[in-house]
Amino acid sequence: MIPRALAFLLLAALPAFAGATPQPKPLPEKPADPASASILRVNSTNQAYDFFRPWTKKAPYSRRGLGTLIDGGRILVSAELIANHTFIELEKAGTAEKSSATVERVDYDANLAILRPIDPVFIRDMKPMSLDRGARVGDRATVLQLEPNGEIAQTQGTITSIAVGPYPLDNMGLLLFRLSAPMQQRDGSFTLPAVRDGRLLGLLMRYDARSQTADIISSPVIEHFLAEAGKESYGGFARAGIGYAPTRDPQLRRYIGLNEPGGVYVTEVLADSSGARAGILPGDVILAVEGKPIDQDGNYEDPDFGRIAFSHLTNTISHPGDTLAFRVFREGKTLELPVRMEARDSTKALSESYVVDRAPRYIVLGGLVFMELSRPYLQEWGGEWWKDAPQRLVYYDAFQNELPKDRGKIVFISQILPSPDTIGYEGLDNLVVSKVNGQEIRSLDDLAEAIKSPVKGFQKIELEEDPGILFLDAAEIEAHRDTLVKKYALPALQRL
Amino acid sequence: MSRPARVLFIAHDCDLALLAVDDAGFFKGTAALDFGGIPAIESVVSVYGYPIGGNRLSVTQGIVSRIDFQTYSHSGMDSHLTIQIDAAINPGNSGGPVMQAGKVVGVAFQGYSGDVAQNVGYMIPTPVIRRFLKDISDGHYDRYVDLGLSYQTLFNPAARRALGLKDDDLGVLVGSVYGGGSSEGIVKPGDVLLAIDGLPISSDATIPMDDDSVPLAEVVERKFKGGSVTLDILRDGKPEQLKIPLNGPWPFNLHSNAYDEDPRFVVFGGLIFQPADQNFMSAHRPEDLRLRYLFDFYVEDKIYKDHPELIVLSGILADPVNVFANDSRYGVVDEINGRKIRRLADVAEEFAKPADYYVIKMAGAGRPIVLERKAVEAARERILSRYAVTKEQNL
Numbered sequence: 013m014i015p016r017a018l019a020f021l022l023l024a025a026l027p028a029f030a031g032a033t034p035q036p037k038p039l040p041e042k043p044a045d046p047a048s049a050s051i052l053r054v055n056s057t058n059q060a061y062d063f064f065r066p067w068t069k070k071a072p073y074s075r076r077g078l079g080t081l082i083d084g085g086r087i088l089v090s091a092e093l094i095a096n097h098t099f100i101e102l103e104k105a106g107t108a109e110k111s112s113a114t115v116e117r118v119d120y121d122a123n124l125a126i127l128r129p130i131d132p133v134f135i136r137d138m139k140p141m142s143l144d145r146g147a148r149v150g151d152r153a154t155v156l157q158l159e160p161n162g163e164i165a166q167t168q169g170t171i172t173s174i175a176v177g178p179y180p181l182d183n184m185g186l187l188l189f190r191l192s193a194p195m196q197q198r199d200g201s202f203t204l205p206a207v208r209d210g211r212l213l214g215l216l217m218r219y220d221a222r223s224q225t226a227d228i229i230s231s232p233v234i235e236h237f238l239a240e241a242g243k244e245s246y247g248g249f250a251r252a253g254i255g256y257a258p259t260r261d262p263q264l265r266r267y268i269g270l271n272e273p274g275g276v277y278v279t280e281v282l283a284d285s286s287g288a289r290a291g292i293l294p295g296d297v298i299l300a301v302e303g304k305p306i307d308q309d310g311n312y313e314d315p316d317f318g319r320i321a322f323s324h325l326t327n328t329i330s331h332p333g334d335t336l337a338f339r340v341f342r343e344g345k346t347l348e349l350p351v352r353m354e355a356r357d358s359t360k361a362l363s364e365s366y367v368v369d370r371a372p373r374y375i376v377l378g379g380l381v382f383m384e385l386s387r388p389y390l391q392e393w394g395g396e397w398w399k400d401a402p403q404r405l406v407y408y409d410a411f412q413n414e415l416p417k418d419r420g421k422i423v424f425i426s427q428i429l430p431s432p433d434t435i436g437y438e439g440l441d442n443l444v445v446s447k448v449n450g451q452e453i454r455s456l457d458d459l460a461e462a463i464k465s466p467v468k469g470f471q472k473i474e475l476e477e478d479p480g481i482l483f484l485d486a487a488e489i490e491a492h493r494d495t496l497v498k499k500y501a502l503p504a505l506q507r508l
Numbered sequence: 509m510s511r512p513a514r515v516l517f518i519a520h521d522c523d524l525a526l527l528a529v530d531d532a533g534f535f536k537g538t539a540a541l542d543f544g545g546i547p548a549i550e551s552v553v554s555v556y557g558y559p560i561g562g563n564r565l566s567v568t569q570g571i572v573s574r575i576d577f578q579t580y581s582h583s584g585m586d587s588h589l590t591i592q593i594d595a596a597i598n599p600g601n602s603g604g605p606v607m608q609a610g611k612v613v614g615v616a617f618q619g620y621s622g623d624v625a626q627n628v629g630y631m632i633p634t635p636v637i638r639r640f641l642k643d644i645s646d647g648h649y650d651r652y653v654d655l656g657l658s659y660q661t662l663f664n665p666a667a668r669r670a671l672g673l674k675d676d677d678l679g680v681l682v683g684s685v686y687g688g689g690s691s692e693g694i695v696k697p698g699d700v701l702l703a704i705d706g707l708p709i710s711s712d713a714t715i716p717m718d719d720d721s722v723p724l725a726e727v728v729e730r731k732f733k734g735g736s737v738t739l740d741i742l743r744d745g746k747p748e749q750l751k752i753p754l755n756g757p758w759p760f761n762l763h764s765n766a767y768d769e770d771p772r773f774v775v776f777g778g779l780i781f782q783p784a785d786q787n788f789m790s791a792h793r794p795e796d797l798r799l800r801y802l803f804d805f806y807v808e809d810k811i812y813k814d815h816p817e818l819i820v821l822s823g824i825l826a827d828p829v830n831v832f833a834n835d836s837r838y839g840v841v842d843e844i845n846g847r848k849i850r851r852l853a854d855v856a857e858e859f860a861k862p863a864d865y866y867v868i869k870m871a872g873a874g875r876p877i878v879l880e881r882k883a884v885e886a887a888r889e890r891i892l893s894r895y896a897v898t899k900e901q902n903l
Contacts, residue, residue, distance in 0.1 A: 257875035261832035267865045267878040280873035294873070398797070407801040414872065436663030470670040477808060478683035479660035480697050483670035 047156050047207055048164050050141035053103040054079040054089055054113070054127065054203070060096040061367070063389040064427070066374040066381070067503050072098060077203030078158060079127060080212055082238070083140045087113065087127040090203040090217050090229065091120050092180060094127070095368045102129055106162030109134070117241045120181040120368055121249050121358070123217055123229055124237045143238075144211035145231045146316065147171055153191055153206045153213050155226065157198045169193025169206075169226070176321035177227065180217065181366045184249065187317070187324050189214050189228040195221075202226065232316075236328045247332035250353035252323070253285020254278055254292060260308045268297065269344050274307040275299045276322075282356075283417045286326075290338065290351035297341040301325050326353060362412040362419060363387060373456050374426075375506040377463055377471065378433035378489035379496060380482070382445065384456055385409060385422035402442035404477070420454025425475075429500050432492055433484050440479065447474040456508055509534065517644040520767050521651050523582040523617055523632065524640045543634045544611030546718060547572050547591070555595045555616050555629075557604025570595025570627070577723045578630060581618050584786065585764035586652065589726060590630050597629030606631045639730060650733040653754035655725070656689015657682055659701060662711040671700055672745035677711045678702055679742065680724070687810055690754050696743065703740035704728075728754065762786065762806050762818075772852055774901045776859045776866070777884040778825035778891045779833055779877070781841065783817040783852050792822065796838035798872050815840070817851045821870070821877075825895045829887040833877045839870035856901055 059072040075094075079087040079102065087102065094100055100113040111134040118125040129135055147153070149171055157165040169191040177188040191206060197219075204216045206228050214228035240247050256276040259265055264277065275297040281287045292298075299305065301322050304312040311319040330336055330353050338349045358364060364386040372389070375382045383389065385405055393401040398410075408415075408422050423445045428434050445453050448462040449472050463471055466486035473482040497505065511531045518525040529535070547553055555568045570593045578590035593606065597619040606614040614631030643649055659680040662668055673679050679700045685691050702708065704727045707715040714721040727737060731754050739750045766787050774781045782788060784803055794800065802811050802818055811818070819841040824830055841849045844858040845867055859866060866884070868877040891897065 255873055257835075261878065263829075263865075263878040263880050263883065264832065264875065266880065267867065277875045279875050403801070403804055407797065407805075410797050411801070411872070433666065435665065436661060436667070468670070470666060472670065478658050479681060480683040481667075481681065483664065483667040485666035485669070488666065 047141070047205070047210060048105055049137075049139040050081045051105055051156055051158070051164065051205065052079050052081070052087065052135075052138070053077075053105065053158055054087070054093060055101040055103060056094045056097045057099040057101075058094070058096045059098045061372050061388075063372055063383075063386070063392045066372040066383060066426075067507065075203075078156065078205055080205045080215070081135055081138050081140045082212070083142070085128065085132055085135055085140075086116065087129070087135075088212075088215065088234065089125050089127060090215050091118050091123045091125045092217065093203040094118070094125050095120070095181075097369075100127060102127070102134065104134075104138075105158055105164065108162075117237075117246060118369070119237055119240075119246075119248055120366055121179065121184045122186060122233055122237050123179050123181060124215070124234060126238075126241055141205075141207070141210065141212045143231050143235055144208050144213050145235060147174065147189055147208075147213055147231065148316075149174055149318070151208070153189075153193075153208050153228075155191070155193055155195060155204050155206050155216060157195075157204055159198065165198065167193050167195050172225070174230070174317045174320065176324055179229075181368070184251070184327070185321065185323050186233050186249065187230040187320065187328055189230045191216075191226045191228055192224060193226060194224045195219060195226065197221075232324075232328050236331070240331065248355040249327045250286060250330060250332045250334070250355050252287045252292075252326045252351060252353070253282035253356065254287040254298075255280030255282075256298065256310055258309045259297060268295075268341075270297055270341055272297075272299055272341065274305050275341060276306055276308070276310040280413065282413055285356065286351050286354045289354075290349050292338065292340065292349060292351070293342070295342070298322075298338060299341055299346065300337075300339040302336050326351075362415060362421060363409040371507055373508050375456055375459055375463075375508070376429070376496070376502060377505075378484040378492065379429040379431035380425050380434065380437075380473070380484070381427045381429065382423055382456060382459055383426040385424060389426070404444065405442060408444070418454070420458075421456070423453045423456060423459055425473075429496065431496050431499075433489055437482060440482070444476040445473060446476050448472065456506075460506065460508060517640075517649050518768070519640050519643070519649050519651070521580070521583050521586040521764070522588055522636050522640060523580050524615070524637065526641075526644065541605065541607075541610075541612045543637065544608055544613040546575065546633055546635065546720070547608050547613045549573075549575065551608065553593055553595060553606050553608045553613060553631075555593070555597060555601060555604060555606050555631075557601040557616060559598035559600035561598070566601075568596040570629075573628075575633075575720060575722070577725065583764040585761070587725075588636050588652075588729060589633055589722065591633045593629050593631060594627040595629060596627070597631075601629075612637075635726075635730060639732075643732060653728060653731055653733055653735065654689065655691050655695075655728055655737070655752065655754075656686045657691045657695055658684045658686075659713060659724075661713055662700070668711075672742060673700065678708055679711055680709055680713045684808070686807060687813060690752050694750050694752055695739070695741070698743075700742040701739055702742060702747070705737050706740075762803070762812075765790075770902055772902050773822070774852060774855045774859065774903070775825070775891075775897060776855075776900075777879045777887060778827040778830045778895075779821055779868075779879075780823040780825065781819055781852065781855050782822040784820045784822075784840075788820070788822070792838070794820075794838040799838050799840055802840055802871070814848070815850060819849050819852055819855055821868075825891050825897070827887050827891050827894075829879065829883045829891075830877075836868075836870050836874065836877055839872070839874065841868060842871040843867075843869040853903055856903055 055076050057072050057074045059069045062068050062070045077093045079089045082088050102111045102113050111129040111131050113127040113129050116126045116128045151171045155167045159165050171189050172192045173190040176185045179186050202216045202219045206213045214230045216226045217229050218227040257279050259275050259277050278294050278296045306322050312322045314320050332355045335350045335352045338351050340347045367386050367388050390397050390401040398406050425443045427441045449467050451462040453459050471484040511529050511534045513527045513529045516526040516528050550571050573594050574592040577587045579587050597616050601616045604616050605612045614633045616631050619629035659682050662679050662681050679702050682699045685695050709724050715724045736753045741748050762785050821839050866879040
């Protein structure tokens with residue numbers, strides 16, 4: 013016998029199949045939803061580090077979403093679903109059969125991850141889903157969700173726009189499908205597959221209930237990710253490292269002598285980026301990439317998706333290591349610059365925009381806690397962190413691209429654990445360190461090295477701001493060391 | 509009897525003003541009061557005035573609770589000696605005398621409302637009043653002078669030993685010395701201040717004065733433009749004596765509320781340029797992170813070196829000539845036609861020079877604003893009349 017709720021759902025789902033399967037199925041059998049053989053529930057227990065107490069983690073929480081089986085026995089999910097995971101469990105729809113899983117590859121820029129069940133037999137009776145790359149604005153797509161009883165719930169929607177937009181963790185711009193569809197939250201997250209005719213169009217990563225629109229990680233981004241994941245060394249998504257402004261202003265166009273119809277004005281070229289190495293300069297106008305003309309707003313005509321930002325060419329269509337031909341207008345002349353595309357190592361950033369699946373680094377010296385500036389630290393101040401966090405650190409994070417190339421990391425005193433060594437230093441937190449014992453500090457490694465050589469028995473810590481200088485007695489730090497470790501339950505005095 | 513009064517002198521940095529009534533008959537039958545000294549802690553004082561609650565003279569009484577430095581909220585930046593009393597001080601009391609034994613010992617001026625703290629009112633004590641009266645005795649108010657440096661308490665035993673100090677609870681550590689201030693080129697960060705004008709400085713940054721311990725700044729507070737102080741310092745473990753000429757007031761009043769000033773601006777091609785100061789920031793409350801940084805860290809990060817004034821594109825009188833400038837609103841002007849912009853006058857000068865194009869580069873990454881002279885000239889009358897602009901600049 014079928015429960016009433018299930019019968020209702022089947023009826024509701026029928027219109028979606030009207031085109032594909034003209035005959036109604038006999039009710040007593042399991043629904044032959046082509047998608048159900050490729051979908052499983054993913055329960056991830058995640059635990060992030062506490063950047064206010066970098067030696068410890070916050071309370072664990074769990075996220076649930078849907079994974080999609082793709083070729084090679086791999087399961088595709090959003091990276092957000094499994095960020096900072098401690099345990100991942102796969103659950104088959106309807107059967108409650110479970111297996112744990114490991115992460116084979118994750119890319120937080122693209123918000124994608126590949127999981128693999130510990131036991132390969134677990135997915136033997138399932139069917140991998142292939143990618144559908146041909147979406148157009150106006151196309152219909154179906155979002156799949158799982159009911160608590162294991163049945164698939166389908167929501168139909170329309171793709172209302174295809175554009176390059178921000179991805180959550182690194183604010184990197186990649187191609188997004190925007191789907192207009194009324195949905196209910198069922199699984200505690202919106203990591204859900206969007207499909208068409210049994211093929212995968214993308215994964216949901218955001219849903220705005222008010223406007224009833226979902227942002228979908230698009231199939232070209234998934235395709236790029238899977239291609240890189242298939243390589244011996246994962247290359248990720250390349251970036252030109254160029255900031256630009258439109259050239260719609262006719263006064264600007266006349267001033268720079270630009271007669272071409274399109275082009276974007278380069279406002280910024282990041283140090284050590286693909287663009288910088290190729291010799292692109294601020295003030296250049298990018299006219300075309302790989303022969304594709306760039307318009308005044310920075311779009312090109314994509315054969316599949318229409319007018320979209322040219323960064324889709326540089327970061328998704330091309331792969332790291334590819335060389336792209338940039339046509340550039342500079343001081344009245346047109347140049348052809350070959351740009352070898354490279355991905356940026358996000359850990360090398362002066363202030364990392366995310367620190368996931370990794371412990372934050374720290375050093376505790378006589379009660380002073382030293383850390384390297386990162387956005388997750390600032391984000392500990394909550395929803396309006398850019399207003400509430402220490403402003404100097406917020407500015408360092410915001411304007412990091414303008415600092416000298418050799419500035420390294422921003423090492424700062426994140427807090428002071430009161431101890432006999434810190435008398436008189438109350439409240440001196442969130443201060444940026446410039447030198448320790450006369451040595452320049454550009455990373456915690458520099459600090460670890462510098463504190464090995466106290467000057468005349470003192471650790472001399474110079475700061476970029478008032479009070480300018482702090483001293484600790486090296487011998488007394490040692491004498492108070494065990495008490496400090498015990499009182500504050502520090503598992504270690506440093507983690508590098 | 510009511511008569512018109514006029515302002516003789518006004519001191520926004522200590523919230524005092526001197527008024528005159530021209531009709532000599534006005535004061536007939538009144539007697540001038542004398543000033544007293546600093547009343548002792550716990551001694552009783554009376555506050556006279558016309559606060560809310562009625563129309564006739566009101567007197568409240570309390571004791572002196574605390575003698576300390578406080579920020580004067582009128583300017584929002586200056587701190588001076590302040591006496592806290594527990595007599596009720598209410599709206600309308602401001603400017604009224606606080607009396608003890610028939611003498612004026614202060615002027616009531618600020619307090620906390622009942623939802624913040626109970627019975628906390630403040631008066632401007634006579635050292636501040638006497639200083640104001642002496643300052644204006646030459647017919648001009650010169651403002652306070654300032655050492656132009658920051659200093660820190662020195663309680664930490666390791667820091668005291670490292671700096672070569674005795675265990676005598678004396679000395680404060682210099683953190684920053686501000687460019688253009690009195691101490692620039694004389695005092696260095698890392699110096700330890702041991703005494704000021706011979707008065708020993710405790711490690712909590714106080715000095716003994718008038719049988720009391722007061723913040724060391726009180727010595728400078730009582731000086732005038734052209735005066736000097738002597739500092740006994742320890743530099744690299746060696747004692748030295750420095751003389752600091754207190755010439756000119758503290759030059760960086762960017763963060764203080766200003767009064768009686770017309771906003772300064774330049775309008776060109778419908779773009780409004782203004783120097784950012786505290787009044788500007790309070791009025792506009794810009795969210796722009798770069799502007800906020802340059803303003804907030806103006807003194808600390810020595811922004812004043814490149815920008816004696818922070819010139820901001822504060823508004824745009826929308827017109828076809830400037831439709832593409834919108835993204836740059838609240839940007840700080842870095843260059844105009846290749847010239848670094850340090851002051852509002854620089855902006856006016858560059859725009860007055862004939863050029864085919866006016867290229868305005870803002871601080872940070874972004875495209876320049878380009879205005880063609882022909883287009884600006886064609887738009888000029890249109891903008892002036894449409895937006896009823898009566899003046900294109902006030903430098």
